[in-house]
Amino acid sequence: MKKRQIAILGSTGSIGTQALDVIRQHSDTLEVYAMTAHNQVELLIQQAREFMPDTVVIANESKYELLKEALSDLPIKVWAGSDAIAQIVEAEPIDMVLTAMVGYSGLQPTIHAIQAGKAIALANKETLVIAGELITRLAKEHKTLVLPVDSEHSAIFQCLAGEWENPIDKILLTASGGPFRNFSWEQLKHVTKNEALKHPNWNMGAKVTIDSASLMNKGFEMIEAKWLFGVQPEQIQVLVHPQSIIHSMVQFRDMSIKAQLGMPDMRIPIQYALTYPSRFKSNFEPVDFTQFNQLTFEEPDTNRFRNLTFAFEAIRQGGNMPCILNAANEIVVEAFLKDQIGFLEMSEIIEKIMQSGTFVASPAYEDFVETDKETRNKTTVILKTK
Amino acid sequence: MKKRQIAILGSTGSIGTQALDVIRQHSDTLEVYAMTAHNQVELLIQQAREFMPDTVVIANESKYELLKEALSDLPIKVWAGSDAIAQIVEAEPIDMVLTAMVGYSGLQPTIHAIQAGKAIALANKETLVIAGELITRLAKEHKTLVLPVDSEHSAIFQCLAGEWENPIDKILLTASGGPFRNFSWEQLKHVTKNEALKHPNWNMGAKVTIDSASLMNKGFEMIEAKWLFGVQPEQIQVLVHPQSIIHSMVQFRDMSIKAQLGMPDMRIPIQYALTYPSRFKSNFEPVDFTQFNQLTFEEPDTNRFRNLTFAFEAIRQGGNMPCILNAANEIVVEAFLKDQIGFLEMSEIIEKIMQSGTFVASPAYEDFVETDKETRNKTTVILKTK
Numbered sequence: 001m002k003k004r005q006i007a008i009l010g011s012t013g014s015i016g017t018q019a020l021d022v023i024r025q026h027s028d029t030l031e032v033y034a035m036t037a038h039n040q041v042e043l044l045i046q047q048a049r050e051f052m053p054d055t056v057v058i059a060n061e062s063k064y065e066l067l068k069e070a071l072s073d074l075p076i077k078v079w080a081g082s083d084a085i086a087q088i089v090e091a092e093p094i095d096m097v098l099t100a101m102v103g104y105s106g107l108q109p110t111i112h113a114i115q116a117g118k119a120i121a122l123a124n125k126e127t128l129v130i131a132g133e134l135i136t137r138l139a140k141e142h143k144t145l146v147l148p149v150d151s152e153h154s155a156i157f158q159c160l161a162g163e164w165e166n167p168i169d170k171i172l173l174t175a176s177g178g179p180f181r182n183f184s185w186e187q188l189k190h191v192t193k194n195e196a197l198k199h200p201n202w203n204m205g206a207k208v209t210i211d212s213a214s215l216m217n218k219g220f221e222m223i224e225a226k227w228l229f230g231v232q233p234e235q236i237q238v239l240v241h242p243q244s245i246i247h248s249m250v251q252f253r254d255m256s257i258k259a260q261l262g263m264p265d266m267r268i269p270i271q272y273a274l275t276y277p278s279r280f281k282s283n284f285e286p287v288d289f290t291q292f293n294q295l296t297f298e299e300p301d302t303n304r305f306r307n308l309t310f311a312f313e314a315i316r317q318g319g320n321m322p323c324i325l326n327a328a329n330e331i332v333v334e335a336f337l338k339d340q341i342g343f344l345e346m347s348e349i350i351e352k353i354m355q356s357g358t359f360v361a362s363p364a365y366e367d368f369v370e371t372d373k374e375t376r377n378k379t380t381v382i383l384k385t386k
Numbered sequence: 387m388k389k390r391q392i393a394i395l396g397s398t399g400s401i402g403t404q405a406l407d408v409i410r411q412h413s414d415t416l417e418v419y420a421m422t423a424h425n426q427v428e429l430l431i432q433q434a435r436e437f438m439p440d441t442v443v444i445a446n447e448s449k450y451e452l453l454k455e456a457l458s459d460l461p462i463k464v465w466a467g468s469d470a471i472a473q474i475v476e477a478e479p480i481d482m483v484l485t486a487m488v489g490y491s492g493l494q495p496t497i498h499a500i501q502a503g504k505a506i507a508l509a510n511k512e513t514l515v516i517a518g519e520l521i522t523r524l525a526k527e528h529k530t531l532v533l534p535v536d537s538e539h540s541a542i543f544q545c546l547a548g549e550w551e552n553p554i555d556k557i558l559l560t561a562s563g564g565p566f567r568n569f570s571w572e573q574l575k576h577v578t579k580n581e582a583l584k585h586p587n588w589n590m591g592a593k594v595t596i597d598s599a600s601l602m603n604k605g606f607e608m609i610e611a612k613w614l615f616g617v618q619p620e621q622i623q624v625l626v627h628p629q630s631i632i633h634s635m636v637q638f639r640d641m642s643i644k645a646q647l648g649m650p651d652m653r654i655p656i657q658y659a660l661t662y663p664s665r666f667k668s669n670f671e672p673v674d675f676t677q678f679n680q681l682t683f684e685e686p687d688t689n690r691f692r693n694l695t696f697a698f699e700a701i702r703q704g705g706n707m708p709c710i711l712n713a714a715n716e717i718v719v720e721a722f723l724k725d726q727i728g729f730l731e732m733s734e735i736i737e738k739i740m741q742s743g744t745f746v747a748s749p750a751y752e753d754f755v756e757t758d759k760e761t762r763n764k765t766t767v768i769l770k771t772k
Contacts, residue, residue, distance in 0.1 A: 158644065162548025166665045172675070239675055249647065255670040256654055257647040258544065261635065268642050279552045284641040289558070289625055289683040297675040 003031040005093045006274065007118075009085060009109055010100035011035035012043040014205040015123045015149065015266060019098055020047060022271040025282050030274055034088045038101065039063065045070045052076065055091070057084045059105070082108070089113040096274065098149070099124040102207050103330050104372055107131060111365070114138045114146075121273035123149035125224045126330075130323040131368050132227030147273040148228055151202075152221055154269030155247035155260035156229060161277075163252065168231055172249035172257070173221060174241040175300060176201050178213040180343075181242060185304055191343045193336065201244035201264040210333045214346055215300065219311025223322050226315055233315045238308065240298045245287055263287055306347045310354060320360040320371040327375035328353040335383050345386075353379055389417040391479045392660065393504075395471060395495055396486035397421035398429040400591040401509045401535065401652060405484055406433060408657045411668050416660055420474045424487065425449065431456040438462065441477070443470045445491070468494070475499040482660065484535070485510040488593050489716050490758055493517055497751065500524045500532075507659035509535035512716075515606045516709040517754050518613030532614065533659040537588075538607055539614055540655030541633035541646035546615070547663075549638065554617055558635035558643070559607055560627040561686060562587050564599040566729075567628060571690055577729045579722060587630035587650040596719045600732055601686065605697025609708050612701055619701045624694065626684045631673055649673055692733045696740060706746040706757040713761035714739040721769050731772075739765055 006023065010016045016035075023030045036057040037044040048056045048071055055077040058067050064080035071078055079088065086109045089097045097113040098121040099106045106124030111131075113120055115138065122128070128135055139146050148154050152173055160168075179198055180188055196213040197206060204212070211217035222236050247269075249259040262268045263285050271282060302309045307329075314325040332346040341349070353375060360367045392409065396402045402421075409416045422443040423430040434442045434457055441463040444453050450466035457464055465474065472495045475483045483499040484507040485492045492510030497517075499506055501524065508514070514521055525532050534540050538559055546554075565584055566574055582599040583592060590598070597603035608622050633655075635645040648654050649671050657668060688695045693715075700711040718732040727735070739761060746753045 158642065160548075162546075162663075163665075165663070170672075246645075251672060252665045253667040254654060254657055254665040255648055255668075255672045256544065256658065256665065257673060259632075259645045259647055261643040261645055262641055268640060271640055272642065277548075277551070279549075279638045279640040279642065281639040282641075286556075286637060286641045287643060290685055293683045295681045297679045299676055 001029065003029055004274070005031055005033040005095045007034040007036075007089055007091075007094045007097045007113075008032060008100060009036045009089070009097065009106070010038070010102070010124075011047055012037040012040035013100055013102065014203070015098070015100035015270065018267045019100065019270050019274065020051065022267050022274055022282065023051070026275070026280055029280075033094050034091065036085045036088065036101075038105070041067050048076055049074070054093070055079060055088055057081075057088055059085060085109050086112045089118060090116040094118055096121055098270075098274070099127065100149070102205060104130065104326065107368065110135065111138065114142055114144045117142050117144060119145040119147065121147050121149050121270070123270075125150055125220050126326050128224045128227045129220045129326050130372070131365070132223060132322070133318075134365065134368075136227050146228065147276055148224070149269055149273050150221060150224065151264070151266060151269045152248040153224060153228055154272055156225065156250055158260045158272065159248075159250040159258035160229070163250075163258070166252050168229060168235065168250055169253045169255075170251040171225055171229065171231055171236045172251065173218065173225060173236055173238050174244075174246050174248050175215065175218045175238055176212070176244045177240040177242050177298075177300070178215065180213055181240065183304070185344075188304060189342060189344050193339060196336070196343065200242070202266070204266070206337060207330075207333055210336060211329070214307050214343070215305035216307040216311070216329055218300070219308050220326070222311055223315050233312055238300050240300050241295065243292055243295055245292050245295055261287060307350065310347070310350055314354070317359070318361070320363040320367055321354065321357070323363070323368050323371045324354055324357040324375050325350065327372045328379045331376055331379040331383065340383060341386060349379060349382055352382065387415065389415055390660070391417055391419040391481045393420040393422075393475055393477070393480045393483045393499075394418060394486060395422045395475070395483065395492070396424070396488070396510075397433055398423040398426035399486055399488065400589070401484075401486035401656065404653045405486065405656050405660065406437065408653050408660055408668065409437070412661070412666055415666075419480050420477065422471045422474065422487075424491070427453050434462055435460065440479070441465060441474055443467075443474055445471060471495050472498045475504060476502040480504055482507055484660070485513065486535070488591060490516065490712065493754065496521065497524065500528055500530045503528050503530055505531040505533065507533050507535050507656070509656075511536055511606050511610045512712050514610045514613045515712050516758070517751070518609060518708070519704075520751065520754075522613050533662055534610070534614055535655055535659050536607060536610065537650070537652060537655045538634040539610060540658055542611065542615060542636055544646045544658065545634075545636040545644035549636075549644070552638050554615060554621065554636055555639045555641070556637040557611055557615065557617055557622045558637065559604065559611060559622055559624050560630075560632050560634050561601065561604045561624055562598070562630045563626040563628050563684075563686070564601065566599055567626065569690070571730075574690060575728060575730050579725060582722070582729065586628070588652070590652070592723060593716075593719055596722060597715070600693050600729070601691035602693040602697070602715055604686070605694050606712070608697055609701050619698055624686050626686050627681065629678055629681055631678050631681055647673060693736065696733070696736055700740070703745070704747070706749040706753055707740065707743070709749070709754050709757045710740055710743040710761050711736065713758045714765045717762055717765040717769065726769060727772060735765060735768055738768065
């Protein structure tokens with residue numbers, strides 16, 4: 001049997017390294033054709049030596065020589081720059097592209113991969129947040145399969161197996177609630193970067209961990225769910241479920257609900273996308289219900305976690321508003337990680353930016369590029385006045 | 387569109403009346419072709435006048451004249467006797483047979499319906515408990531769809547939609563634990579019929595309610611699951627879940643679990659079977675997770691609820707042993723409902739009967755008839771010495 005050829009965009013990140021662990025366990029059926037990284041050249045070298053891909057790409061061009069030199073004894077092609085990433089995904093032998101880079105940078109290569117007819121294992125949720133309408137339309141035109149990797153969307157996708165003819169009544173999008181679930185407004189004001197980086201259940205990259213603490217991640221996931229599953233925002237109910245065992249649920253119109261559960265281990269949804277529609281046996285831990293003997297639910301508090309409301313408002317308005325939301329968020333998260341602003345200031349700035357952004361009702365790709373640039377500049381200016 | 391023609395065996399029971407409520411809500415697509423009852427002739431007359439089936443059958447032949455007379459102004463055929471029930475299911479226009487009678491009596495008409503190529507909506511779990519190997523083989527031979535109606539097996543079946551190529555790693559069969567979940571051995575000795583008939587979550591017939599209180603129902607469901615889903619007894623884990631919101635779960639070999647949830651309303655699984663593979667909108671209540679905000683799990687206590695162990699032992703031995711288990715259980719439940727024996731005595735007698743039963747390794751239909759008769763006689767004799 002021909003091995004499934006995979007391109008991993010963002011192989012040195014949290015999703016990328018876990019995807020490589022999955023591929024390592026199933027090297028009889030899965031193979032890495034290309035791997036790309038933003039900046040972590042040392043880890044990329046090590047990964048390339050182990051997985052022997054056809055091509056590696058480093059986005060940061062200043063690291064090119066180092067990478068090239070380190071792999072010079074191997075028959076691996078070495079490229080650099082973000083245009084090279086957008087190009088490599090089009091290579092003929094590639095079957096599936098795992099988009100696991102951070103933020104806005106995922107948009108362009110995802111579009112290229114869809115246009116080249118590659119199946120997408122979508123871990124970069126910002127792609128759909130920014131340009132859900134465009135991506136969904138392109139995927140339809142090119143008959144491309146978009147498989148969600150986010151644990152919640154993988155859960156929903158798994159629940160929909162065999163049910164595509166049955167309309168969704170409601171999506172129950174579960175949320176751990178993050179490390180600050182029970183913090184008061186006053187406490188939230190003073191939380192530190194290190195506290196925010198300690199997620200109670202999931203081990204993830206810095207950006208998504210901060211987004212989880214601020215519930216922006218859940219807001220983005222609402223937008224992502226709208227595009228992936230063709231539902232209206234009103235059909236998505238966010239449900240705080242602190243144990244992170246139920247990864248999301250779908251209610252059908254007969255009031256029957258299907259849920260997907262598992263340990264909070266991203267390798268399970270990553271593997272499901274990489275091996276879809278098969279399920280492979282791996283070394284993943286099963287849920288022990290005598291240990292996880294109490295699963296609880298509560299409503300999210302949108303007074304303390306205002307980002308959920310902003311995300312809902314952004315999908316409601318549509319157009320380039322989710323792109324504005326995303327760009328502002330990327331800048332304020334960076335600022336928070338550099339201790340330049342406090343935790344609650346992130347939402348305050350996002351609110352201002354959304355109110356003053358230039359609205360484009362039916363944006364094309366170029367409008368997203370423009371909106372992203374403009375919003376980043378404006379947000380940076382506001383940060384400088386702090 | 388041609389309406390789906392349904393035969394309801396046991397229309398006056400709990401499942402039967404709820405099935406009629408479903409059909410009432412979807413009279414544009416579902417139609418009752420035949421309805422049968424054991425003894426409740428007054429209710430059968432009322433149902434026949436409302437649903438206007440082609441044929442009605444009363445098992446108790448002494449009620450035939452009364453039924454015939456009451457429907458004499460309508461173009462409804464009236465039959466009587468259990469052979470007539472086994473015959474009517476073969477009628478050409480019938481698409482699906484809902485087997486909702488109690489106990490052993492379901493076996494013969496189910497076999498006839500399968501041989502006539504009718505889809506089966508199986509609510510009579512005793513059929514599979516007694517003769518799972520035979521029924522499964524016949525269904526395969528006749529390419530007959532067997533759709534489970536039991537909420538747990540419907541849940542498992544729903545979880546398997548779109549997953550039939552993926553092997554089951556484990557079934558997590560949930561159990562409410564019944565009204566006596568936290569009772570001590572001493573308390574169990576003295577429980578009354580009326581206490582046992584009050585199920586905390588489900589509104590069901592008397593026989594299955596007592597079986598739920600004694601956990602024999604869960605034991606039967608293990609056997610049923612083995613035959614419906616082709617798993618080994620060791621792959622079935624019974625999990626006490628007192629809220630009865632998760633109706634069961636399937637773990638796949640990637641340690642991903644799918645669950646089906648819903649309010650404890652039998653109309654949901656009944657409708658799923660009747661309208662399969664579609665899901666129809668009805669007046670069913672959705673789960674409100676702000677109310678059911680805590681789902682809990684615990685291991686069953688097989689020291690207090692020994693029937694679970696007997697059921698496991700019966701599947702392990704196979705042959706006619708589950709038939710012996712079922713017949714003994716039917717007799718002791720009747721005796722308990724007549725206040726002839728105590729709650730714990732039911733298990734004691736079943737244990738004795740299983741130890742002294744005549745074992746047949748590869749029983750044919752006639753062996754089941756013989757085993758059932760012999761076991762009932764032996765159990766009745768033991769009861770007389772009490």
